[in-house]
Amino acid sequence: MSLPALNRATLSRIEPGQRPTVDPAELRPRIVHFGLGAFHRAHQAVYTENAAARSGEPWGITAVAPRSAGTVRALRDQDCLYSLTEHRPGGSVCRVVGAVVGALTMGPDAGAVDALLTDPDVTVVTLTVTEKGYHRSPSTGGLDLSAAPVAADLAAGPGGPLSTVVGRLAAGLAARTRAGAPPVSVVSCDNMAGNGGVLGRVVRDFVRASPWPDRDEVLDRMAGTVAFPATVVDRIVPAAGAAGLTTASAALGVHDALAVAGEPYRQWVLEDTFAAPRPPWERDGALLVPDVTPYQLTKLRLLNGSHSALAHLGLAAGCVTIADTMATEWGESTVRALCAEVAATLPAGGPDPGAYAHDLVVRFRNPAMHHLLRQIGSDSSLKIAERWLPALRELRGRGAGTPALELALAAWAHGTRPDTATALTDPAADALAACWSAPARPAETVRALLSAVGAPDLAGDDALTTAVAGRLPALRAGRVEI
Missing domain, CATH: 3.40.50.720 (NAD(P)-binding Rossmann-like Domain)
Incomplete structure (x- = not known):
């Protein structure tokens, strides 16, 4: 009935x-x-x-x-x-x-x-x-x-x-x-x-x-x-x-x-x-x-930044949902490492980054939620420009290490390959796929991808593009190495 x-x-x-x-x-x-x-x-x-x-x-x-x-x-x-x-x-x-x-x-x-x-x-x-x-x-x-x-x-x-x-x-x-x-x-x-x-x-x-x-x-x-x-x-x-x-x-x-x-x-x-x-x-x-900036940057760079990182890493590792990524040996470590790395770029006056990261782990682990990685990973050429790249610029400008963001970037780059089984919808999909069309060293491909999303300054950072490229073989094999 x-x-x-x-x-x-x-x-x-x-x-x-x-x-x-x-x-x-x-x-x-x-x-x-x-x-x-x-x-x-x-x-x-x-x-x-x-x-x-x-x-x-x-x-x-x-x-x-x-x-x-x-x-x-x-x-x-x-x-x-x-x-x-x-x-x-x-x-x-x-x-x-x-x-x-x-x-x-x-x-x-x-x-x-x-x-x-x-x-x-x-x-x-x-x-x-x-x-x-x-x-x-x-x-x-x-x-x-x-x-x-x-x-x-x-x-x-x-x-x-x-x-x-x-x-x-x-x-x-x-x-x-x-x-x-x-x-x-x-x-x-x-x-x-x-x-x-x-x-x-x-x-x-x-x-x-x-x-x-x-x-x-x-x-x-x-x-x-x-x-x-x-x-x-x-x-x-x-x-x-x-x-x-x-x-x-x-x-x-x-x-x-x-x-x-x-x-x-x-x-x-x-x-x-x-x-x-x-x-x-x-x-x-x-x-x-009076000013939402401290809250806004905390949310964009910690929550949204971690979400995007888990989405791209999880897709490379064969996961389907955020809860799946948190059940791996690298899920919680990724969230905590990225939050700790990016915390130095956040202005005073917002939530405590350490407590915020702990709450994210609890929220992402919620077994009743089935948040699909493909949904989170869509339109990433626009999302990472807000969530990762400003913090990456700031940290590298200070000479600070950026291993968590490099890993996230590598997972995103891996997912832009035209032959990947986990291709995502993206307004720049054709431009990103074209970065892989000509035979080139992996670092040159990473450089082209960064340029395609409006980050020529980061594309010119040889140490960054080399580090990101160095992460690609493990991801291609389905391994996430923190």
Whole structure:
């Protein structure tokens, strides 16, 4: 017998403790979120629902999917309800989240998206579009005006179709300033150092390069009415799979086609520079601080850096999940060695690196989590530029040893080989594969790979490229040697 679908009509079938903490019917769309993936639904949406419940303020989210029309349809079919299962070592806990009150697809629903971006009731816009969604130039850090999607958006003209989130957001903010709507805060929740500044720059770059006759006036108005706070987000959220959907549906007694899962741990640190009203996320444990940099670099370089290292090393060794890597003789050693090595590059004022590394070992070992290495290892040409390379530059500039980062780089380099069985999706996949096409000494291949990801300075470090190349034979044999 099939289960009834999750929606508002079937909420009464679910145990009271598993229902949303606030009545979804009482919420209004006051936040627009770009990116309808599992992470947002397991992180910001949870903080927002709990903040609404504890404050009595009607903070609802309209989620905008840049491309995933199927997810939007499925979410609408469920009245925008979905479940979150927390996988705890002692057992799992499942409940329904009701913070999302609307779902749109960015292209087909462009008119509705623009109307929300100019709505005075909307005072917060958030984004989880991954690093590649910002279309940054590797040489300047600003908007890559030569990127085909960006160039197409700039050529579209007023009212034309826009395919990038940056273009859609820039157009919406421009319309908001023209309409004289109240200030708004635009909050990046993606894993990039200085993500607020990055987002503000690419949006302004788009406006500056646009054909709009009033672009200078728009930029002037935005300077006083749009804030781009920096943030740090943290929760391990594996990609959803059929087993997770079955588990959630069984726990709820209704069928949830959009169930997500995550670890118990979550963190949100936000720069307290908002320009407009926002949910009181601090009532659910979020931290509002003057400067997120110490937290941001700790998370990027220790957690994300270790995650990427384990992903590439694990794939070389035949592992499938993070928990698999932690069951090896080298998993814990890798995390602790990389964290200890990189700790010297972290500013004061953040978490204690030693305690943070210990917590990472515990989190990564969680036997209930099945975080796939292929998911973590995707788009690595963008990820390692944030997670490894800045620390590597700093340490080598001081003359410090970098054996853990060299091992991680070697595992990444090994995985870029065009003949590898564990080839990963990456926007630079063709350029990286080409580095292996001509016969060359291994160190020369490493040099070419580093140049391909925008690190010619590191490519010119002969001691580094030789050390990385020296690690390749063991990895090719499936051995990880710390």
